[in-house]
Amino acid sequence: MNYPLYEYSLCIALPLMLFFGAYFLLAPTPDKTIFANYLRSRRIMGCALLLLAANYAVHFFFEVRFRDVHTAILMNLSTYFLCYWLFSSALTTLLNRFYITRRRLRFHLSAWMLFTLLSGVILLGLPEGTTQRAGLTAMATWLVCYGLWLARRLIRAYRRAVRLFDDTLSDDIGAYIRWLSIFTYWAVIFGVGCGLLTFLPDRYVFLWILSSVPFYIYLYCSYMNYLLFYERVEQALEEETPSAEEAAADNPCNPDDMPDREARPGHTDLAARLSGWIAADGYLHPGLTIKELADTLQTNRTYLSEYIKATGNGSFRDWITNLRLEYAKRQLLRHPGQNISGIAEAAGFISPSHFTRIFKAREGVSPSSWRRSQLGNDPIS
Incomplete structure (x- = not known):
């Protein structure tokens, strides 16, 4: 393997990851209550980035990839699984401040520990051969399906928010959160790609490192730009999500009070008022x-x-x-x-x-x- 190329790629990626992670955790936000949810999301993302940076640091300083490839693969798989949850939680929280609950936290942490345990048994406990390869294929499939499931939930949250904005606001507020959709699809491609690169021969492993650089730069820039629009988006979510009392008032029990596809007497009056x-x-x-x-x-x-x-x-x-x-x-x-x-x-x-x-x-x-x-x-x- 071309060790200098591998080391240079780590030298590029690792400082960026450390900077982005530390900035997301420590950088201040405007001193307004409304930014509390944005700060929570950014700190979760900062933890994910620092976790990935720690993974890179172990590869760089201890060369674990060349000392014990199975240990390196186990470390990568475990890190990716946990980071999938952190990434999706950070982004979904921007659209739903109540997304993270104790029950969800326990479920995903338990799934991560089970995934890591089974991966360790397969990689470190089984002899190399057909059984180990079958086990690794199963774990890789689990990881990919888990990432796709989380991405689907995030996309659904994004689409619900866009529908809410389109149905209640005249301005295109959805344009301010479009980066969440773009990043999610990119994250799926990147996450699956990194999972596959983990199993590639050593001479290609530098591709796994370099591919992360544009991905995390885009993430950093998107979070920083979103700070400019976050207050407006969050206000729209707060104002246009009806309370229980408003929902009851807006959804009367009498079906004659609700419009259908055919004209009702109330439609004529409403049409006249709208025309005026x-x-x-x-x-x-x-x-x-x-x-x-x-x-x-x-x-x-x-x-x-x-x-x-x-x-x-x-x-x-x-x-x-x-x-x-x-x-x-x-x-x-x-x-x-x-x-x-x-x-x-x-x-x-x-x-x-x-x-x-x-x-x-x-x-x-x-x-x-x-x-x-x-x-x-x-x-x-």
Whole structure:
């Protein structure tokens, strides 16, 4: 094996892991109560990174890979199993502050100890041969399935949060947590890849080390960037998750109070009130929520949400976005000299770039190109 290449890769990865882990554990956050959950998540992630750094340090200083390969594999498998749980817990906590419970903690720690014990028996207690290979295959399958199960739970939590935002908020709050989805899929690929690299011949083991560098850099940058948006996301989760009293009010027991796919007498009245609200350009208000609109129309938000979906307008955010886009189109034609940023702000979009992205996705061209084509200055072929 090319030992210098292996050592150089560890020299690159180990300081980064130690820095990221220590920073996540010790770096301060804004002195606000709302950041307590973010700090908890980051500290869990810091523990995971320091655990991985300890694994790297043992490989680097004691060269355990070359002294006893079975011990090295056991150490790697045990570390990955525990880190899978820590990683998924840290990220899921960002979306559900009540995710970590004593019962969950006991279950996953017990599973980790059982996994480590069985792996040790197979690697250190069984002679090399068919039986050991079969046992290692079973443990590797368990590790992969465990990681996929945790990833599935995280993706489900992410999708629930996005649905909540889309059904209750006019702004695209889901864009601020999209990195969680990207990181989860990357983590699955990386985790499975590292598990496989553990069993590769020694001359390829440096790939296991180097592959971690971009992965953890992305994680660090994502956590730091998320700090800028966390307060807004957490406030949205707090405000738009109804309490038990609100849920009871929003979900009346009488089925005649709930909308269905066919028109009800109450729909006509609600449609009239909505038409008046739209005519008054009420949808231009930045940060609009379905609760605010329901209060304005003197109805409950569950009824309003079901009505919007029943009339084919999609989620609340989709409906508001369509209204804002139509308003922006009218402004583009009425005011040919006005810049795109001003129109985006007037239409209620969170930023000009967000407006341009949404507009291009719907129309296939940028707002400025669309305006030129409509005014006859630059027709689209």
